[in-house]
Amino acid sequence: MTNNETPQQERVLGGDIIITEGVKKWFGDFQALKGVTTKVKEREVVVIIGPSGSGKSTFIRCINRLEAHQEGTIIVDGTELTNDIKNVEKIRSEVGMVFQQFNLFPHLTVLDNITLAPQWVRKIPKAEAEETGMELLERVGIPEQANKYPGQLSGGQQQRVAIARSLAMKPNIMLFDEPTSALDPEMIKEVLDVMKELALSGMTMIVVTHEMGFAKEVADRVLFFDYGTIVEEGTPEHFFTNPQHDRTKLFLSQIL
Amino acid sequence: MAVAVQQHEKTPLWRNATFLKWLAQITVLVAVTALFIILGTQAFENFSKSGVSFGFKWLTDPTGVDIREGIDTSPDSGIRALSVGAMNTLRVTISGIFAATIFGTLIGIGRLSKNWIVNKISTVYIETLRNIPLLVQIFFWSALAITLPSLTADDVGTYWFKTSNKGFAFSWVFWDGGFWPWLTFVIVGAIVGKYVSRWRHRIQEETGQPSYPGTFRLLTILVFAVIGWFAWPLLSFLSPVWHWIADLVANLPPMIVPIVVAAASILVAALWIRKFFEARRTPAGFGKMTDDDWFRVIFAGLSGLIIAVLAFVIAGITITTVAGDRVSIPELALIGLSNIFDWLGNSFANNGGTPLVFQQPTVEIRGAGFVNYGTTGMVMSVPFFAVWTGVTLYTATYIAEIVRGGILAVSKGQTEAAQALGLTRSQYLRLIILPQAFRIILPPMGNQYLNLFKNTSLGIGVAFADIVAVGTTIMNQSGQSLPVVLIWMAFFVTGSLIISAIVNYYNRKMKLVER
Numbered sequence: 157m158t159n160n161e162t163p164q165q166e167r168v169l170g171g172d173i174i175i176t177e178g179v180k181k182w183f184g185d186f187q188a189l190k191g192v193t194t195k196v197k198e199r200e201v202v203v204i205i206g207p208s209g210s211g212k213s214t215f216i217r218c219i220n221r222l223e224a225h226q227e228g229t230i231i232v233d234g235t236e237l238t239n240d241i242k243n244v245e246k247i248r249s250e251v252g253m254v255f256q257q258f259n260l261f262p263h264l265t266v267l268d269n270i271t272l273a274p275q276w277v278r279k280i281p282k283a284e285a286e287e288t289g290m291e292l293l294e295r296v297g298i299p300e301q302a303n304k305y306p307g308q309l310s311g312g313q314q315q316r317v318a319i320a321r322s323l324a325m326k327p328n329i330m331l332f333d334e335p336t337s338a339l340d341p342e343m344i345k346e347v348l349d350v351m352k353e354l355a356l357s358g359m360t361m362i363v364v365t366h367e368m369g370f371a372k373e374v375a376d377r378v379l380f381f382d383y384g385t386i387v388e389e390g391t392p393e394h395f396f397t398n399p400q401h402d403r404t405k406l407f408l409s410q411i412l
Numbered sequence: 413m414a415v416a417v418q419q420h421e422k423t424p425l426w427r428n429a430t431f432l433k434w435l436a437q438i439t440v441l442v443a444v445t446a447l448f449i450i451l452g453t454q455a456f457e458n459f460s461k462s463g464v465s466f467g468f469k470w471l472t473d474p475t476g477v478d479i480r481e482g483i484d485t486s487p488d489s490g491i492r493a494l495s496v497g498a499m500n501t502l503r504v505t506i507s508g509i510f511a512a513t514i515f516g517t518l519i520g521i522g523r524l525s526k527n528w529i530v531n532k533i534s535t536v537y538i539e540t541l542r543n544i545p546l547l548v549q550i551f552f553w554s555a556l557a558i559t560l561p562s563l564t565a566d567d568v569g570t571y572w573f574k575t576s577n578k579g580f581a582f583s584w585v586f587w588d589g590g591f592w593p594w595l596t597f598v599i600v601g602a603i604v605g606k607y608v609s610r611w612r613h614r615i616q617e618e619t620g621q622p623s624y625p626g627t628f629r630l631l632t633i634l635v636f637a638v639i640g641w642f643a644w645p646l647l648s649f650l651s652p653v654w655h656w657i658a659d660l661v662a663n664l665p666p667m668i669v670p671i672v673v674a675a676a677s678i679l680v681a682a683l684w685i686r687k688f689f690e691a692r693r694t695p696a697g698f699g700k701m702t703d704d705d706w707f708r709v710i711f712a713g714l715s716g717l718i719i720a721v722l723a724f725v726i727a728g729i730t731i732t733t734v735a736g737d738r739v740s741i742p743e744l745a746l747i748g749l750s751n752i753f754d755w756l757g758n759s760f761a762n763n764g765g766t767p768l769v770f771q772q773p774t775v776e777i778r779g780a781g782f783v784n785y786g787t788t789g790m791v792m793s794v795p796f797f798a799v800w801t802g803v804t805l806y807t808a809t810y811i812a813e814i815v816r817g818g819i820l821a822v823s824k825g826q827t828e829a830a831q832a833l834g835l836t837r838s839q840y841l842r843l844i845i846l847p848q849a850f851r852i853i854l855p856p857m858g859n860q861y862l863n864l865f866k867n868t869s870l871g872i873g874v875a876f877a878d879i880v881a882v883g884t885t886i887m888n889q890s891g892q893s894l895p896v897v898l899i900w901m902a903f904f905v906t907g908s909l910i911i912s913a914i915v916n917y918y919n920r921k922m923k924l925v926e927r
């Protein structure tokens with residue numbers, strides 16, 4: 157079961173690209189994040205695990221401000237996330253996000269899904285955007301689906317289109333929120349393969365997932381969330397061989 | 413070992429599902445047809461006995477009806493008067509549908525706004541206007557407009573826009589002598605533009621260079637419009653051609669009309685049946701026809717035959733015209749068609765002028781100290797204003813709620829995905845949310861358009877000269893109520909069916925592609 161020839165060791169991590177400092181977030185009375193402090197380096201792959209409701213989604217949604225945090229600081233690629241709309245738009249166009257429910261635009265073809273944002277946000281000419289779009293579809297392995305509509309694709313294919321759609325914006329950072337949780341088992345692998353390839357190519361990634369195989373194989377670091385805080389963090393080896401906290405041990409024993 | 417299957421006895425007829433289904437369909441068809449025939453003959457007998465005349469002679473009789481506004485204010489026949497009323501109804505309906513859609517959409521978006529003031533204003537607007545009867549609102553707008561200052565001799569002059577208790581006058585573009593030949597140029601331009609756009613598309617695909625098919629298409633139409641603006645008199649050679657066709661049509665033997673109608677109805681039925689069979693043919697072979705399918709085929713065939721027979725029956729009816737001549741229905745049809753070609757002939761003749769003219773309204777002294785708007789520009793009368801504002805604002809409240817519901821029905825994930833890609837609020841509303849909401853909104857929106865159309869009949873409350881008001885006058889003059897009501901019903905049914913057909917067309921076109 158061990159996976160010693162971990163390929164990520166060949167990737168050279170760069171400087172800190174995401175810095176979060178005491179991030180707190182309330183939904184009404186309920187505190188979903190209770191001070192999250194961590195740093196992510198360039199080209200690093202961070203996997204977040206933890207029980208349901210522990211704030212994993214809330215945390216990564218704060219990074220591209222789909223949720224606004226109320227206390228603490230988040231700095232992404234040198235830009236601090238504040239109320240300044242300009243900063244938010246800049247960060248959103250640099251940070252890609254892949255959702256559990258794919259959230260493809262059902263009224264647009266696969267290729268139009270991919271080329272929409274580059275054309276409107278980056279002002280890239282249509283022909284050029286389509287060329288890049290086709291290359292990305294090639295990369296995620298479904299160029300033949302370009303002119304279909306999302307409703308005509310399988311779940312695994314849809315999620316790969318969603319990844320291609322994010323990549324079309326040439327992001328520096330990719331966030332994944334349980335990208336394989338809505339998929340049938342036989343489709344999970346095709347999506348994970350795309351994500352592995354992406355990690356090897358040097359993309360900075362934060363991945364919320366229950367796929368421990370992926371964490372072991374690809375992650376540089378694993379964060380364990382519970383009740384809105386990072387309870388434990390370390391390398392995958394540390395986690396799966398020698399977890400320290402009781403809650404981590406309990407959680408791992410439940411899912412492994 | 414094969415188990416011996418118990419030999420089926422033959423199913424008796426009264427337990428045979430297929431037979432029962434057919435029996436039911438045919439019974440219903442026969443019963444409904446019989447009911448109509450019985451009711452029809454009964455009504456006819458009653459009319460004859462009671463001495464109430466029932467006829468459509470008033471359609472062609474000269475009338476003394478004067479209409480306050482419309483394409484012809486002193487029509488020479490009942491049918492002409494009703495057409496003027498119908499045009500007024502359609503004017504309110506079409507402009508009202510556009511205005512209510514735009515305004516309702518804005519209010520609907522306003523209700524979702526996070527801006528407290530915008531949100532509350534939208535809510536109050538909807539809750540107020542939706543809860544006041546439309547007729548009361550129409551009275552209100554009429555009463556309000558009548559409080560505007562009246563026109564006096566001091567007002568005489570030319571204006572861009574002028575309000576008074578005689579209504580609202582504004583500048584407008586009208587068609588002029590060269591309009592129809594010029595429009596021909598524009599239509600040809602649109603057709604050529606389609607091919608130009610295809611050609612540019614092909615270039616784009618072959619070279620990968622952006623080649624602006626949309627821009628080229630617009631430019632083509634524009635070029636044709638500009639050329640046509642000056643070159644339209646060249647088309648006047650078509651004028652004698654149209655007149656020649658008109659003469660030809662007028663001199664056709666009347667019998668040709670039922671023959672053509674019958675042939676067309678049978679052809680349409682045959683084509684429909686062929687299409688139906690074709691749709692069942694798959695690469696795997698011919699699909700199984702259900703009983704319902706067979707019933708549809710038979711019904712289509714029968715309808716075609718019945719219409720064909722009816723064409724000949726109706727061809728035998730003759731009526732009396734304004735001039736007192738007795739003409740048959742086919743003759744009337746040919747005269748009508750011939751008139752259309754004559755009209756085209758007149759429109760294409762070089763009558764001078766330009767394709768379009770821009771006019772400003774004037775205020776003039778008409779007769780002894782009587783001041784009113786002149787004949788130029790567009791004048792919106794007080795009744796038109798009251799009905800138009802009433803139905804528009806009232807329907808807009810419902811449209812706003814439909815739009816709001818449609819937007820809310822597009823999942824939150826769509827907004828989040830769009831935001832995560834860096835699209836701005838106005839971009840994702842326009843590109844992601846509204847196109848999807850539109851699909852949800854369209855069918856209920858169609859209902860509101862139908863309501864608006866039918867509600868214009870409330871204009872009778874403020875004496876708006878629509879088809880209902882004009883019809884009422886004719887009723888009083890001729891004593892023919894049922895025929896007038898029948899024409900109203902036919903008008904509203906036809907109009908509603910057309911609106912439904914347009915909405916359904918878009919609905920099918922916009923439908924999401926699913927697996």
Ligand SMILES: Nc1ncnc2c1ncn2[C@@H]1O[C@H](COP(=O)(O)OP(=O)(O)OP(=O)(O)O)[C@@H](O)[C@H]1O
Binds near residue numbers: 208210
């Ligand atoms: N929009 C919201 N309004 C109110 N409460 C919310 C909202 N979003 C999340 N929460 C609450 O915040 C807590 C953290 O939610 P979050 O979605 O981050 O959990 P999670 O770790 O991603 O869980 P899961 O594994 O089930 O996705 C949960 O208790 C949830 O109920």
Ligand SMILES: [Mg+2]
Binds near residue numbers: 212213214333334
């Ligand atoms: Mg979650």
